[in-house]
Amino acid sequence: MKKHKYIFAVLLILFSISNTSVAQGSKIDPIVNLAYFNNNNHDQHILVNTKAKINDHFQQLAGIKVAVYITAQDPVNLVGKGETGEEGELIIFFPPGIKAEWMKAAKQNFIAVTEPSKEYNAATGTLDITKARIKIDTAEDKKIIAVVEELKDSVWTPIKNVDVKLAIKRLGGDLSVDEPPQYTTDSSGTISADFKRDSLPGDNKGNLVLVAKVEDNDIYGNLSIEKTVPWGNKFTYVYAYDKRTLFARRGRSPLWLDIMAYSIIIISWGVLLYLIFQLFKIKRLGKNSP
Template structure:
């Protein structure tokens, strides 16, 4: 009976150990997405986002090492490596090392991959884009003209029936130039928007930054174009640096506040001096 009991205990321990090892060997699935960005036809970069499903919800994953590649028909060229931040994002600029591959075709493919680690399985993602750009200009009476082009046979050809957003850059986001959020390009790839934001504060010289955007397009990715225009209201700056106020620098506090503060200090020290003399008198009387 005792032998049978020992066998049961051993089997139970083995079962616990096997379950623990299985739990340790199970790794989470890592999902990576990849997007292409072209900012103002000058800066081009890739942005990867790492996610994993935890308790039925997708959460961003930080500290994942990613390798970015530019692909052609035969080889992959490493653009560089980056680690995801606290938001699960990693950014890689398209560097000069890829210039030959980039110039070879009007379309281009990119990929990103991660290696297996203690918590997550290996994962990868890819994106293919057609080279495109947005130009931005203005007409009289505050009209904005944005044109979308794609590269075809070494020629920039207009693209029709694509929705562009035209807005004004602000400190915390972007403000539509009118009541319409997006505009659809015509047969010449052009959209025209009327600037309806009168009395909008600009920079120190009254300038505003217009922006035309194409977001997450399946062929062209994310495109932006920016233009500086003098359509804002120049702010009137009234400096109180040399004026007396409650929040002024040292030496420029209100006179009444200084008199009040010095009076309180004088009264307090007067009481202290009076008490000291009284204590001395008491000590003499006691002697």
């Protein structure tokens, strides 16, 4: 009998160990993607995206703790750390402390490391980029010129065959300056386009913001630069909150609308009161009839 108890205990322990190993093995492996952004040749940041395949569908992972390093996974080379948001993304701006490491080479490597949790294993993502910049200028007859250059042997060198978008910055998104949405740089790293968006509203001085972009480039990442030009129509905002308009606050509707509404109310109640008066009149006549 004791022998059977020992065998049962051993089997129970083995079963528990196997369940624990299965539970540990069922943790999900996240996928970590990195993207490099350089805005106006001085604002730089890394965008980290975490996702995983769950039930045969990729889902963005929120609440994942991530640390990003430059060159090597060393505390000295830490760019920044944080936690992904609802969209599974985390933006980490370059701190002044990595300037020395950043200036060492024209090509840089970034490493993102996630912390393990109850649901997810630790994961690593890497990104290799070559330093590049984009310049924008204008010429006569509203011509826009952009130049893309990479850092090679400490010298800025033009890059050919890079796709560049030229657009006007708007609140709802970028509006292309002409029919083709993007252009390809020539051997001098240059593209040019004519501004074809006449009569476009600008600010109160008629200024528009031009933007040149390189997006999702495998070598250089995402580059963008802006330039303000006086090519728009002057737009002056009229404060109409306290004026009588159709879209004004309560009590400030147009007079004609107030008159119409109150007239309908008065006429409707007048008709009802007249009908009630006629009913009483008919009733009185019925009593007085022989």
